[in-house]
Amino acid sequence: MRYTVYNKAMKRPVFQTNDLEEAIDYTRRRPRKSRRHCIYDDKLKTFDIKKIRLAAGI
Numbered sequence: 001m002r003y004t005v006y007n008k009a010m011k012r013p014v015f016q017t018n019d020l021e022e023a024i025d026y027t028r029r030r031p032r033k034s035r036r037h038c039i040y041d042d043k044l045k046t047f048d049i050k051k052i053r054l055a056a057g058i
Helices: 020-028 049-056
Strands: 003-007 012-017 037-041
Touching: 003 020, 012 020, 020 037, 020 049, 037 049
Parallel strands: none
Antiparallel strands: 003 012, 003 037
């Protein structure tokens, strides 16, 4: 599964990975800017982190 971290302010993807925890960690390493980031699940076609975590079993 592919996860893409988008920067909402810049309106573009800034990080991609196959590991959801790695995508979440990417946003955590940028605490002041974390509100600017959202994670997109390419398979589920959603930004809803609760749905993504449920599908990933996390």
